[in-house]
Amino acid sequence: MKEKINFNNVLFADFHIHSRFSRACSTNITFDNLVKWAKIKGLQLLGTGDFTHPLWFKEIKENLKEKNGFYYYQDFPFIITGEISLIYTQGRGRRIHLVLLVPNIEIAEKIHSYLDAKGRRDYDGRPIFKISGDEFVKEMMNISKDIEIIPAHIWTPYFGVFGSMSGFDSLKECFKEQLENIHSIETGMSSDPEMNWRIKELEDKAIISFSDSHSFWPFRLGREATIFEKTDSYSGIINQIRNKTFVATIETEPAYGKYHWDGHRLCNFSCSPEESKKLNGICPVCKKSLTIGVDNRVEQLALHKKGFKPERTKPFYKLLPLHELLSLALGSSMESKAVWKEYNSLIEMFGNEFNILLNVSREEFARKNANEKIIDIIIKNREEKIKVQPGYDGEYGKAMIGNAEKQGKLF
C-alpha cells in the first residue's frame, strides 16, 4: 500500500489546461467554473492555460490578483501558463507542443511581443509558430530564466517530442545545446513514469503530469496532476520541478489514454506492439500504415528493459476519475443523472474527489452507508486493479469489470 497523503502539507496542481478560446474546448470555461470544479476535484493550484490568447489574457489581468507570482481568483491561486505548438522542418516535418510556466504578467507580455513578430496568437488558445525547439527555448531564456518550458504529452504520435509521426528520437536532437534548460517532461495520459524510466535521456529530468483538460468537468480536470510541497510562490513551484523535490504525481492507467496501442479508429482495429510487429505495422482492414501508439514507441526508444527502476524516482498514484468508477458500478454513462447523483452525494460526504479516491477508508465509507459496489470499485481503483481496454488512434481506453478481462490487458 502506498502512503496516505496528508492533504494539509501539499498542493495538488494542474498546469496544463485550456480556456474557452482554445479549439475543441468547452465554451463555458470561465474562472468561476474552473475554481468551482478544481475545489470539488481536490486541486489547490491551477495553471491559467492559454496566456497567449489576447481575450483570455485580458481576463487574467482584470480578474486575478498577484502575490509572489501566484495569481488569485478570489481565494484560489493560479500560475500563468499556456501551450505553444511549433511546426517546422528539421530534415522532415516536426510538430511539437510545449507547456510554458510564466513568472508574471510583465514576462508574459514580453513573450507576446516576441511571438507577435513571428505570427498570430488570436485565433486559438494554442497558437502555432514556425520556430524550432532549440531556438524557441533560447529566445525564452533570453526573456527570463524563470520561464519553465515543459515538453507536453511527449509520446503522443502527432504533437509529442517523441511522437511516432512527427517527433524526434531524442530530446537532444530537438533542443540541441538548449537541452540543459529543459528540466522536466509531461508524461501525457498514454504513458506513466514506469514507461518513461526506460528512456536514458529522461534520467535527470523531472517526470510530471497534468491533465491537458479541455473542460472543467472533474473527469477531465486533474485526471493527471502533480503534487507539490506546500508553497505560496511561483519560485517555490519552479524550484521543486528543477530540483525534483515535488512529492508525487497522479497518473491515469496509461491504457486509458487515447494513444496507448497501435490502431485505426475508423477501421475499428487496435493491437498491441507485438501484434503490430507481426502485421508489419499495416492495418488488416484498410491495408494502410497503423497509427503507432505510445506503448510501441517507448519500446522503440527504450534503453532499459520493462520493469527497470532508476535510483531516484517519485511515487505516483494510478487512478481513474471517480466518474469512470461510478459509471462502471452503476452501468450507466459518465454524464448520466444516476452517476452525477452518486458523485454529488459522495462529494457532500467526503469533501473532494482526491480524498475519496486516495484516502477515505472502507470503514469510513461504510459508516456513511456508501453503496457497497461503489466502495469496492473505489478500493480496487486505489489498488490499481481495474482493467482497461487500451485506447488507440484518438479513442480513449475503456475501463472494465467482471468477465471483461478476456478482452483487456490486466493491470
Ligand SMILES: [Zn+2]
Ligand atoms: Zn498539446
Ligand SMILES: [Zn+2]
Ligand atoms: Zn485501417
